[in-house]
Amino acid sequence: MNEGLDDLDCKQVSRLISEGQDKQMPPFDRARLRLHLVICEACRNVDEQMQFLRRAMRRIDKDKGEPPP
Numbered sequence: 001m002n003e004g005l006d007d008l009d010c011k012q013v014s015r016l017i018s019e020g021q022d023k024q025m026p027p028f029d030r031a032r033l034r035l036h037l038v039i040c041e042a043c044r045n046v047d048e049q050m051q052f053l054r055r056a057m058r059r060i061d062k063d064k065g066e067p068p069p
Helices: 010-022 027-039 041-064
Strands: none
């Protein structure tokens, strides 16, 4: 199978975005993802939402460790 840089569909991109939150992506997959994000506004929005949720969850975890004011 010969995979090119532009062969991802939005479902595959969503999976890569999610997986990329938890582990390092291989350089080829990272390049494919970035290329798709350049051309697809919907997937850029998904990526931004996932980043926002990740930051929010980290903030909640951080706040749980601190005593109440």
